[in-house]
Amino acid sequence: MTRDPAEQKRIALNLLLDAWDAALRQGxxxxxxxxxxxxxxxxxxxxxxxxxxxxxxxDDLPDRIRRGDFTLKPPPN
Structure with missing residues (x-):
């Protein structure tokens, strides 16, 4: 079964976040x-x-970082 790219990204992100949390729990x-x-x-x-x-x-990574592309912002109230 082939999944669309958006679904694949969602699955990949969830799996990576689970692995990230597991690594943090292990110190x-x-x-x-x-x-x-x-x-x-x-x-x-x-x-x-x-x-x-x-x-x-x-090449454009420094500008994107400075622009806030990777800054997690709190959700609007």
Whole structure:
């Protein structure tokens, strides 16, 4: 059964969040867990798309971070 990309993303996110919580419960430091997750994601992306493509993709990362694209904001009241 093939799932649409939005459903696949939802499933992937839920599985990753479960693994993240399990690692925290076992005493893994959040900073180490985050660094390892980024490393794992980048190595998989480079393997799939190549170094140059992923380097280009990461070019705008500092601006996106500064813009708040990765900042969790509280829900509006």
């Amino acid at each position: 893994v430091a959040p900073e180490l867990l985050a660094t390892t997750a980024i490393y794992t994601a980048l190595t998989d992306m480079v393997e799939e798309h190549g170094e140059e493509a992923i380097a280009r993709l990461m």
